[in-house]
Amino acid sequence: MSKVVVLTGAGGVLCSTLAKALAKEGRKVAVLDLRKEAADKVANEIKNDGGEALGVAADVLKKESLEIAKKEINEAFGSVDILVNGAGGNHPLGTTSNPHFSKEDLENKAEGFKTFFDLDSEGIQFVFNLNFIGTLLPTQVFAKDMVGKQGCSILNISSMNAFTPLTKIPAxxxxxxAVSNFTQWLAVHFSKEGIRVNALAPGFFLTEQNRTLLTQTDGSLTERGTTIINQTPMGRFGEPEDLIGTTLWLCGEGASFVTGVVVPIDGGFSAFSGV
Incomplete structure (x- = not known):
């Protein structure tokens, strides 16, 4: 029987790629996104390629919205077997302008310039809510379908900066x-029911959120982009397709005894000492 997969944030580049890969494996895929048109676009692409998919609008920060989405998915495909918590992101209000603080920064009055002391608590809260609460609430809603079944799993999306924080983006x-820690907690909590919980920790992948930080308009690298590539042994940014193999493994029966792990997919960035 074909397993039912729910992916949040699946209108974006990375999770839409995962949605299509899971559909090609014969899963019924529910594509969730805050923007209905983005969810429908990905779902239609899957269906045009011969897969089974459903585009659903859902807000990962509102449990009622997720409950409505779950009802729609259950009616169309049946109960959920696999959840990929892909919704997440950063916010400029939780980001410093410089990687290192100097007292001269306190005199910088340029518009938009932010030191640590200027970080906005609402911006930081938004980032924490989107990434952590946006993982917790979908798990509360969709994992209920997994209780009492075999072969169910949850896949969260962490980041390599969960291991070592990157400069400028404390939030x-x-x-x-927090997502990595929660992944381990959930793995233990659900272990007696046989629900596996793991996470991907992508390194640097070019997305619409970070493209202007890492590349110039002509496609050349910014200073930060150059630093990243120089610190990445494989010498390139990740491609969305680089996430597929690990996703299929962790969501499949081949990983039946794997739970509570966070797998870096970063071209060796986290392994490189810099020398």
Whole structure:
């Protein structure tokens, strides 16, 4: 019997790629996104390629919205077997302008310039909510379908900066560290029911959120982009397709005794000492 997979944030580049890969494996895929048109676009692409998919609008920060989405999915496909918590992101209000603080920064009055002391608590809260609460609430809603069944799993999306925080993005780094910790907690909590919980920790992948930080308009690298590539042994940014193999493994029966792990997919970035 074909397993039912729910992916949040699946209108984006990375999770839409995972949705299509899971559909090609014969799963029934529910594509969830805050933007209905984005969810439908991915679902239609899957269906046009011969797969089974459903585009659903859902807000991962509102449990009622997720409950409505679950009802729609259950009616169309049946109960959920696999959940991929892909919704997440950063916010400029939780980001410093410079990687290192100097006292001269306190005199910088340029518009948009932010030191640690200027970080906005609402912006930081938004980042934590989107990444952590946006993982917790979908798990509360969809994991109920997994109780009492075999071969069910949850896959969270952490980040390599959960291991070592990157400069300038304290909110995002902290939020993803919380996702990694929560992954381990859930793995233990659900272990007696046989629900496996793991996470991917992507390194640097070019997305619409970070493209302007890492590349110039002509496609050349920014200073930060150059630093990243120089610190990445494989010498390139990740491609969405680089996440597929690990996703299929962790969501499949081949990983039947694997739970509570966070797998870096970063081209060796986290293994490189810099020398």
């Amino acid at each position: 995002y780094s902290g939020a993803k560290a």
